[in-house]
Amino acid sequence: MVDTFARRDIRKLSLEELKQFFIQHGDKAFRAQQVYEWLWRKSAKDFDQMTNLSLATRDMLKSHFVINFIRVDNMQRSADGTIKNAVTLHDGLVVESVLIPTEKRITACVSSQVGCSLACKFCATARLKRMRNLDPDEIYDQVVAIQQQCELFFGRPLTNIVFMGMGEPLLNYSNVVAAIDKITSPEGLNMASKRLTVSTVGIAKMIVKMADDAVKFNLAVSLHSALNHVRSSIMPINETNSLEDLGEALKYWYKKTRKKVTYEYVVWKGLNDSEEHAQALLKFCKLVPCKVNLIEYNPIDEGEFQQASDEALDMYMHLLESNGITTRIRKSRGKDIDAACGQLANKIN
Numbered sequence: 139m140v141d142t143f144a145r146r147d148i149r150k151l152s153l154e155e156l157k158q159f160f161i162q163h164g165d166k167a168f169r170a171q172q173v174y175e176w177l178w179r180k181s182a183k184d185f186d187q188m189t190n191l192s193l194a195t196r197d198m199l200k201s202h203f204v205i206n207f208i209r210v211d212n213m214q215r216s217a218d219g220t221i222k223n224a225v226t227l228h229d230g231l232v233v234e235s236v237l238i239p240t241e242k243r244i245t246a247c248v249s250s251q252v253g254c255s256l257a258c259k260f261c262a263t264a265r266l267k268r269m270r271n272l273d274p275d276e277i278y279d280q281v282v283a284i285q286q287q288c289e290l291f292f293g294r295p296l297t298n299i300v301f302m303g304m305g306e307p308l309l310n311y312s313n314v315v316a317a318i319d320k321i322t323s324p325e326g327l328n329m330a331s332k333r334l335t336v337s338t339v340g341i342a343k344m345i346v347k348m349a350d351d352a353v354k355f356n357l358a359v360s361l362h363s364a365l366n367h368v369r370s371s372i373m374p375i376n377e378t379n380s381l382e383d384l385g386e387a388l389k390y391w392y393k394k395t396r397k398k399v400t401y402e403y404v405v406w407k408g409l410n411d412s413e414e415h416a417q418a419l420l421k422f423c424k425l426v427p428c429k430v431n432l433i434e435y436n437p438i439d440e441g442e443f444q445q446a447s448d449e450a451l452d453m454y455m456h457l458l459e460s461n462g463i464t465t466r467i468r469k470s471r472g473k474d475i476d477a478a479c480g481q482l483a484n485k486i487n
């Protein structure tokens with residue numbers, strides 16, 4: 139009889155562990171390779187899909203393991219083509235992922251945690267309690283689901299992945315890196331690391347760790363202010379992780395990886411829209427080679443925060459560009475379905 143309580147999620151096993159399993163059960167180690175391919179490259183959800191295994195082997199696997207998979211329970215499509223998925227995890231918790239199509243690219247925006255612990259004042263996810271970290275397979279599966287939507291709805295492949303969904307990726311570092319390993323490996327999705335970007339509030343010691351680990355993906359930092367008192371007032375993490383600490387970590391990152399950093403920056407009316415703030419950003423930008431994305435604010439409240447005027451954005455643009463810093467204004471996508479940056483909060487429209 140199958141003891142359901144003893145069955146483990148097979149995707150928690152490494153290829154090596156799976157090989158050991160087959161050897162211990164009197165089978166050939168190469169079976170592990172076959173199973174691994176079914177589990178990752180082909181995203182099999184059922185052992186009976188593994189048709190190159192004998193029925194006996196499949197039954198043996200069924201008696202020891204389950205395959206946990208995410209479920210896209212609700213999909214919403216924006217007028218601009220953006221798709222938002224409500225993704226149910228095996229324990230019933232829900233996260234969101236977003237597909238963002240443009241002419242040249244399709245980007246998947248994925249979540250790394252259920253909820254978030256960081257309490258950034260302008261972000262809807264911050265209002266959800268952090269429940270748990272996502273496992274590597276749960277992050278991977280969000281990408282697979284979006285990849286399938288790319289083919290189904292757009293007839294073109296997924297080109298980029300950003301870790302800008304719910305949660306703070308660097309507070310779930312090992313699982314995020316394990317998911318990225320699968321996404322970039324030939325047994326998985328075989329995507330190029332340079333197409334992946336991890337976005338963080340800027341946890342200095344984790345940026346140093348990433349540099350030491352010589353990661354190959356890109357780094358984006360949600361900066362929003364280069365003045366400590368202002369940044370601390372909107373992003374509590376800054377109180378214990380100052381701009382000076384962040385700057386030192388970024389210098390180390392650049393020295394080790396030679397990779398430019400992207401700063402994400404919202405300009406808000408009355409908060410950081412004057413020349414003094416833009417000058418502070420320029421000074422910060424001189425620490426390491428970088429580019430700046432000025433992102434449009436997506437309102438999540440009753441008006442406490444408001445998008446700055448076009449003149450303020452032009453002032454930032456001009457100052458940065460005239461000093462050689464590549465700067466882009468990023469328009470929101472998927473606002474009508476609460477799929478834009480900072481709006482992910484499991485709210486069904």
Ligand code: SAH
Binds near residue numbers: 434
């Ligand atoms: N925790 C990570 C990733 C999730 S947030 C991080 O902080 O980078 C993804 C991006 O959306 C961040 O740059 C964040 O600052 C930004 N963001 C959050 N709320 C927003 C809002 N209401 N409008 C626009 N951008 C927002």
